[in-house]
Every structure is written in C-alpha cells, then in structure tokens.
Amino acid sequence: MRDPAAILAGETDRAPQCAVTQWARSGLMALSGPARGPPAVPAFGAMERIAALLRNLEHWSAAVGQPRCYDPCLLTERAALSGLARGGVASCNRSCRLIQASDGWIAINLARDTDRQAIPALLGCGFDEEPWTALRRMNSFGRIASNSRRIDAASWSGGGCCGRSSDGT
Numbered sequence: 001m002r003d004p005a006a007i008l009a010g011e012t013d014r015a016p017q018c019a020v021t022q023w024a025r026s027g028l029m030a031l032s033g034p035a036r037g038p039p040a041v042p043a044f045g046a047m048e049r050i051a052a053l054l055r056n057l058e059h060w061s062a063a064v065g066q067p068r069c070y071d072p073c074l075l076t077e078r079a080a081l082s083g084l085a086r087g088g089v090a091s092c093n094r095s096c097r098l099i100q101a102s103d104g105w106i107a108i109n110l111a112r113d114t115d116r117q118a119i120p121a122l123l124g125c126g127f128d129e130e131p132w133t134a135l136r137r138m139n140s141f142g143r144i145a146s147n148s149r150r151i152d153a154a155s156w157s158g159g160g161c162c163g164r165s166s167d168g169t
Helices: 004-008 017-026 046-063 077-082 113-117 119-123 131-140 149-156
Strands: 096-101 104-109 160-165
Touching: 017 046, 096 131, 113 119, 119 131
Parallel strands: none
Antiparallel strands: 096 104, 104 160
16 A cells, blocks of 8 residues: 555656546545645546446446446535545544554544444553544554454454555555
8 A cells, every 4th residue: 555645745656637637627636635735636547446436336326227327526525515625644524544553554434433432442452532542642652553453353343444554465
C-alpha cells in the first residue's frame, strides 16, 4: 500500500490530465487531499478503476432487472448534500481515519457503537477516554500493528478495522 501521507503531499505518480479533469468533475478532487490544503490529484489509474466499478454496478443492476446508468458523481453526492469536506487522513464524515501503525497503515472506522466497543480488542486493554484519543495514545507506544491478531479479533467481533502491512499483506 502506498504511504497515504505521501499521496496527500502529492508525492505520487500523476494521472493523465483527462483523468484529473474527470476526478475534478466527479467531485472527488474536492473530497481528497489535506483538510487545510490543496486538493489531491488522483493516483495513476484511479479513475479507470472507478469507471470499471461503475460498469460492474450497471451490469449487475441490469442483471437483476433494475437497469441503471451510474455517473462518478454518485460517489460524492452524499458528501455534497451533507456539506462534508475533505479531511486528509480522516473520512469526510470523520468516522474513519488512517493511522500509521507500527508495521504499515491501518484504516479504523468507528461509525457504530459496536465499532467503538471493539477498540479494547485492538489495543489489548480498556480505556477511559475518547476513542480517537485512546487510539493515538496507544499508537504512540507502538501498540497498534496493522497485521496483528488484535485486528483479527476486532474484525471477528464486528469492529470496523481493515489493515495492511507495509509489504501489502
């Protein structure tokens, strides 16, 4: 997995200009990049992967008798209607954040109560503070590893954790 901080800083392979234009028209540019900085351009191939995903969605919609045509703006419509803005390493609604773990990056989503209840499985201990504060504090001690058994425990218990080690596993 590429380093999200490097991508947000613009240190990535650039997409062709037409893909950058498509990224901007879809609304994704307004939602990607540092919270208080310039928007990020897409990594090479990002718009092609999004287009393939939408084609698959159109195919399966038709296959179940509900033919639809999907535009890339579909990906940003909810954010636009809700007035959400880019958050850098946090999702637009701030329920999911990328955290640099001891062995790579990990995405942690705390959208539901059950997600927050799974944090002790991730940390290996309880906490008495706001969940993101506890995660930052424990991460400073190297307690979070993206491919640890704790992630498996959190995933098994329904927690919103998805990790990758720096070698992509």
